Amino acid sequence: MSHLSSPLVSIIVAVFNGAKTLQQCIDSVAQQTYINIELIIIDGGSTDGTVDLLKANQENISYWVSEPDKGIYNAWNKGLTQVKGEWICFLGADDFLWDAQVIELISQQLEKIPSSIRVAYGKIMLLDNDAEPLHLVGDSWGKVQERFKQMMCIPHQGVMHRLSLFDCHGKFDESFRIAGDYELLMRELKTADAAFLLNVVVAGMRQGGISSNPKESLVLLHELRRAQSMHGLPLGRFWVFALVKVYIRLILWKVLGEKLTRKLLDVGRRGMGLQPYWTQT
Template sequence: MTSQPLISVIVAVYNGDKTLQRCIDSVFDQTYPNKELIVLDGGSTDDTVDILKRNNDKIAYWKSEPDTGIYNAWNKALDHVSGEWIYFLGSDDYLWKNSVFQEMASHLMKGASENIQLVYGQVARVTAADEICCVDGNPWDYTWNGIVEDGVCTFTHQGMFHHRSLFETYGKFDESYRIVGDYELLIRVFKEGGDALFVNGLIVAGMQTGGVTANCTNLVKETARARRTHSLKVVTIPWLISYAWAICYPVLNRILGDKNTRYLVNFGKRFVTGLSHKKNVILKQKNQ
């Protein structure tokens, strides 16, 4: 392990010419020197490829060719990483400030020294106008409970740094998923337990609302499929509430707007999963 671990940033993009430059700049402008950027484009028909060509000196590797979705692109990019830690950023998202990697580095070193394969901070959900809707990111016991016990996606991949050994041990993303391949991978890694390191108070990225996860109904259905695949209980109270939210989301979005709806959804998710986490903690204490 070096004193400054190499961080490999993977970006998958398709027709992202409106936001890709901001994403690239947020990586290139990091004060942390030991980083590399890898971009896989799905065969864009807008100006994305021209942007990649203009930024060739900022990118360690890029390619433009048709793919079958974001997880196919990520898997192809994994073949080209050199870093000890791997970070996935959406082309319409961006690193929150220029010192993110510098501030995260000591935590990555601590994680590696303790054989921890996942280190994560917080993510600000923002509108297209850069208004903050809410900030995601909670301690690991809460996050693990949501992922494994409740079947609720209580994480955002834009805050997560994966040690390369995680993929060497558990494999790459399952490309049969269109939305929750990152969730399925976390189930694969942590369904039997295990630790991750949460860096509280460090906003890693701004995540623009919308994108593939905006289709809440399909997200909940794919979550159920991932849980069935790993023999986890599908129908939990938090999962049912998530399904109800998914059905209501389009109507709420029209009435309240993107910012207020996202805030309301996240508040509801935190409230429900918080109650579930508290219940499970009490049960564990009683059984000890």
């Protein structure tokens, strides 16, 4: 079946020294049943064999470059200068499209979305340290619309951005280190709606790093609040509650140590009927 009359989908991947995981990311795009895709990879000047990997996969990459950059948002902005697609998805080298049919399924829904909607998103699968599934993340827009004004509750690896979003609002703000994706989406979604892609798991996302480090979580929360202030949004209870939880984790980390704290946090999750997370990342 030909998809050349369907929307061109651009996948932009930022990578720096990601040779261990980038091949899976590239393969997940190359194996899609939907053929109207372009893959753009922006490498920050890797020294771990990433460039050799890019050269070896050139037939599956529409554009790539390897040069020093100023971080992930600078890399994604570079990628935006190369896109030709109507819809754009942003991934890191640790991420990958969940299965070979996912862009096919997404495209069928994107074709039905009104042109006034510039953001569409589906669920993503969080993975543990062994790349095994932990749990799905992503709720419908009706459930998260108000909370989004206080927290990043849309999984960015699952977001499809219409090209006109950037024509209207510009590129990522590179002064952010972690929350630049949230600030960009805030420009649109503080007054507009997003579309939720039904029955779609867009990508797999490896956990660790920022997600499970309370000090990095503090940086993230402060950047989220800066983005909210930029857009005139008041301090909200969801953000305050998240900040309190991070400080509790920091105190427990210091008093009990990281290993015991992770176990204790998962005891609490089980008590709430949730799957273990902290001992798996």
